[in-house]
Amino acid sequence: MFAKKSSEWTLVPSSEKEIGEVRERCRRLVQRRAAVSAGISAVPLPGLDVVTDLRLFATLIDDINREFGLTPEQVGRLQPQLKIRAYEAAISVGGTMVGRYITREVIVKLLQRGAGKLVAKQATRFVPLAGQAASAAIGFFAFRQIGYQHVDACATVARALMPKDGK
Template identity: 65%
Template sequence: MRSKKDTNSTVLPVSETGIAAVRERCRQLVRRRAMLSAGVAAVPIPGLDVVTDLRLFAMLIDDINQEFGLSEQQIGRMQPKFRMLAYEAALGVGGMLVGKLVTREVVMQVLRRTGFKVAARQAGKLVPLAGQLASAGIGFFAFRQIGYQHVEACAKVAQELLAAGVHQPPA
């Protein structure tokens, strides 16, 4: 499921148009993964959706960072002043997952912020069929919202780096 991209080949978008194109590709990716998350949430096995969401979300964050040229490895190859600018921009837009190695613990922290939705999803599974559909719907919208927020954070960081003259990491 996860694409094995070469981190050396993906670079920062070099224009506003490039950033917009990457943003749209990533939003499509978020929607696809949210649909997958919703499909798993509809299965009446408690806990399966949470485990699946952890894996899907970690992969999603890595893929979005990669698409924007903002993975941990890509930022690490930038000149020190641009690397610092990238991390400052990420902090400034609240993108705590931009340029970070995404671990299960980090994903759990993010998902805990939407803990009430997880509880509602689990409670919904107690009511046959209607509960499963409600759980899937809540899961889709929560996953999509968190994914969209990360896409926007990455786009803002990429825009700030573009404005500062950073076009790509050194070879």
Template identity: 35%
Template sequence: MFPHSLAELDALKNDCKAMVNKRAGLSAVAAVIPIPGADIGADMTLLLEMLPAINQKFGLSPAQIASLDPQLKKIVLIGITSIGSQLIGQVITKPIILQILSRLGARVASKSVAKFIPILGQALAAGISFGAMKLVGNAHVDDCYKVAKQALLATQKISK
């Protein structure tokens, strides 16, 4: 369900940003584990959980969008298209997550290499992992916020 006011929408954005920070922290912890590939698996799991949860909170999951009034659904779909999001209103799958991680390729690669430098490398890997997860999560929150705000403003104009 869409938020009914800008204040409610702002509160959702803050909640989602807090969720992103928590998941980024978990990603950083996973990056410290000196098992090759464990951090990538953890990041995939975190993203597979976090991205749909953000969509859900903003009322932008595939099921929520499908159940919208046709006029509002059109506004939402145009908003999604205009910002170029591949994550809003979509079922988030492993191939989509792999595509996101491949866009962060240099960071993921440097994180993997850094892990094997004693002490300092693990801290560096944790920092890179935290930053990458936060970057992806916050960008998605911002995109969802823009689409939900467009829909909210359009709904308010229609009801006047």
């Protein structure tokens, strides 16, 4: 009744092999979510794709952070020196979503970086069928690219937390 999810206790991967395995697992997750996003983008209902992308992306970021052991709760349980290294590594790679609570505002700002793609995606909707396909393709590649960048940022942070030789 009061048990926590077992995934909340995921540890930060401690070897290059473990980081690689988690990275590949997360990249497959990004691919699947990007495909769902693209499928929704093909539906000609204005605004549906944006709302869906926000929701999908928020859960994707949380899932990736959890897989790498980098949710805010998990980072909070690290030893103080490791916590500092985690935040320093996240800042150095521009990982604004690593180890942080993800809010709608953070995701909107992130998606605004790709505003040109979003405008192109919306503009293609005015051309029947071909426009919907183009919109879906743009959405897929933009979602996938942002997701992959987050996976790589988390992998970099996890590498910074790996035990040093001799310690």
